[in-house]
Amino acid sequence: MKNIMLKVSYDGTNYSGWQIQENAITVEEKITEAIYLLTGERVKVIGSGRTDKGVHAYKQVCNFKTKSKISPSKFYYHLKKYLPDDIDVFYSKEVDMDFNSRFSAKSKTYIYKIMNTEYMSPIYRNYYAQIDYKLDFQKMKEASSEFIGRKDFTSFTKALEENINPVRNILDLSLYKKDKIIYIKITGESFLRNMVRIIAGCLVEVGRGKIKKEEIPLIFAKKNRKYAGPTLTGSGLYLFDVKY
């Protein structure tokens, strides 16, 4: 038995996210099917974390256990053939039997992309959130430090499931801008559901002057989702990297 780790990149547009679920097509399902077609084995694929409907991944990491004799470093190459053209496995290797893509992860980095233009062509509809009112990028940049550190993110997540610890440790949050695109790059040990999309929504509220930097600690203190601004669309979100 071997434990194989894969690096995967995908366009999330046509998927109901990562995690296998009934009556919906997911990335995990497509990879699980491809492994079955290649090896004949029904395996459990463990991802570093769920991505939501429409969310993309430059690099998602997953692993599974197999009896296959295929060379671990070539696994990715053979698997490609069984995957649709919006999912690409670009790396594989053998890892220790106790490696778990989810629990072994030290940090994850997401990028959120906002197109700040009056008009956005439908060419970009699945890859950016469009904000058509003018955003003050400098104010957004200044406010970003408020999210860094170990904090209770109850105000910045979808209704918490029971027994979920709402404390998360954000290691870095940086903003940069190229032409009309604002990029929010955020690294954390782990994230709550919709957390990056809500933080992005809160920063947009800062950019349009509805929320001030000084108010963000108060929003944290409220522990109530309704003060933090909107949840931006999944299509603007990209899983960028996972570190082990």
Add this chain to the structure above:
Amino acid sequence: MKNIMLKVSYDGTNYSGWQIQENAITVEEKITEAIYLLTGERVKVIGSGRTDKGVHAYKQVCNFKTKSKISPSKFYYHLKKYLPDDIDVFYSKEVDMDFNSRFSAKSKTYIYKIMNTEYMSPIYRNYYAQIDYKLDFQKMKEASSEFIGRKDFTSFTKALEENINPVRNILDLSLYKKDKIIYIKITGESFLRNMVRIIAGCLVEVGRGKIKKEEIPLIFAKKNRKYAGPTLTGSGLYLFDVKY
């Protein structure tokens, strides 16, 4: 009777190009259908030119004649509702009865996008040509002037249909680069079939050292498609503007 001009932006990924054809879904067809649903009229929509399968448009211009009482400047707004989310009509106005989107056009500008990276995520598969060997951007830039002017482009088009004049006037061709993306921006009075994609392919051959700048006049002189390099994918091509 009124002559209405529309400005349209579309993601060409899911279409067999602009022009209506049997057994294929096209952008022209979708717009013609939307006009029918809005006005009850079966009109002929005239586009500024065909775009091929998978080619995108930041701005395509078309026109049609209608007896509809809808205000010409609001036409686009009502039409939006009958269009799929990858086609957007963003402007409309009444024009002279003899305005013809194709024959009245003074020039068209296309942009071709090349991602020059070893690996390209499937996120980008429908929007860039990927070239994985290193391109010498400076050489490509230097060679670009060879295409400007009134020339016989027989070597740079798909097999010419009968009675087509192969002489075309290229007004401008400029290259620029941001990060790993090379943009080729080309303006001409009109273009032959596949002409931009073949010029892009020829410039890639220059970038990898297979064709020299000095050889390009010889390729023109051959009047033979086989010397000009490959036809790059339609998915990297964008109709950017049409001037009247």
